[in-house]
């Protein structure tokens with residue numbers, strides 16, 4: 001068994017996800033938040049689609065003073081107002097259509113009335129506060145590429161550019177299998193037991209990464225139970241199975257044996273990372289992928305960032321998460337052959353740029369350091385000196 005490098009594990013996971021691209025579906029814009037665009041988003045019409053006033057005030061023609069035709073602006077939605085001749089003005093509000101003949105908009109705060117006349121306190125330049133059609137986008141112009149997550153900005157842009165339905169990738173279905181005779185799901189664990197740290201967060205994590213949990217199974221440590229869990233109706237229908245625990249090589253670890261018994265094959269048997277070394281990625285009959293997360297909680301979540309995130313990104317038309325650059329506050333000595341994933345948080349140092357400080361409490365079986373983290377430092381085998389550039393991943397969930 002040869003370790004995959006951490007980088008190769010991410011790349012292979014992404015490639016295998018992309019080979020199983022999710023189908024697309026059309027979804028009402030109001031229910032599309034967080035989904036991933038499956039096609040380009042283009043403007044259905046010019047933005048803005050008509051010439052309008054950018055301010056409350058008056059549409060004026062020529063230099064003032066002006067004869068005011070109407071001092072109450074009509075509702076912009078009622079359509080075209082009458083035109084104005086030179087020396088005339090008409091009240092408008094922000095968003096009103098520009099009457100024919102308008103040379104500029106005089107803001108209400110820059111004007112006063114002198115009997116029937118409208119006078120400028122600050123004469124507007126020609127064209128002032130007239131919003132021409134098409135200045136934000138021409139009809140058909142690209143607003144967002146396929147693979148874009150529909151966050152607030154993109155979703156609002158889709159709405160104002162005339163979209164009611166959006167084509168998005170279906171959420172790949174993920175079946176979760178939690179192993180461990182010693183795992184308890186509520187109350188205080190007895191000596192030897194552990195409180196389950198996975199079932200409260202993995203469905204959330206899967207959803208945040210772009211999938212949906214289609215089923216969960218909790219099993220004890222036997223080969224029969226593990227095979228049955230990976231071969232259940234829900235697990236057979238899923239695109240991806242994620243298991244927790246049981247990745248090791250003891251006679252109480254059965255995930256690898258169950259994969260082989262079901263005719264699957266290990267694509268990634270282990271990863272040269274710390275924590276998370278025994279993580280595994282297998283293909284299973286039925287075009288399914290199985291991600292085996294180690295039982296140690298921090299190791300499992302670092303493995304999820306390494307495997308589950310890239311698979312779901314690949315399956316929904318997105319690139320792998322970008323490695324970003326920062327400086328670390330701490331020295332990391334060399335660790336030959338291993339990439340370290342280290343929960344870290346931003347510190348503000350008055351003397352220098354913001355830097356990432358590794359959390360305390362980051363042993364593989366601990367979670368407290370991740371709870372306090374803003375990001376994950378990615379430290380290569382050569383280590384890194386304090387203050388030198390390092391890579392980090394944004395927390396993917």
Ligand SMILES: Nc1nc2c(c(=O)[nH]1)N[C@H]1C(S)=C(S)[C@@H](COP(=O)(O)OP(=O)(O)OC[C@H]3O[C@@H](n4cnc5c(N)ncnc54)[C@H](O)[C@@H]3O)O[C@H]1N2
Pocket residue numbers: 178179180182183194195196197198199244245246247248249253275276277278293294295296297299364365
């Ligand atoms: N002789 C060796 N022993 C171990 C090695 C090794 O290389 N040689 N690797 C260690 C590493 S690294 C890890 S990680 C773990 C991998 O363990 P498994 O994936 O087989 O997981 P388990 O043995 O089932 O559990 C490990 C640990 O995690 C706890 N656990 C399990 N499920 C949960 C849960 N839902 N919530 C919280 N904690 C959980 C479990 O009780 C164990 O304490 O193996 C090392 N050993």
Ligand code: MOO
Pocket residue numbers: 273274275276277278294296299300364365
């Ligand atoms: O690497 Mo294990 O995955 O240390 O906890």
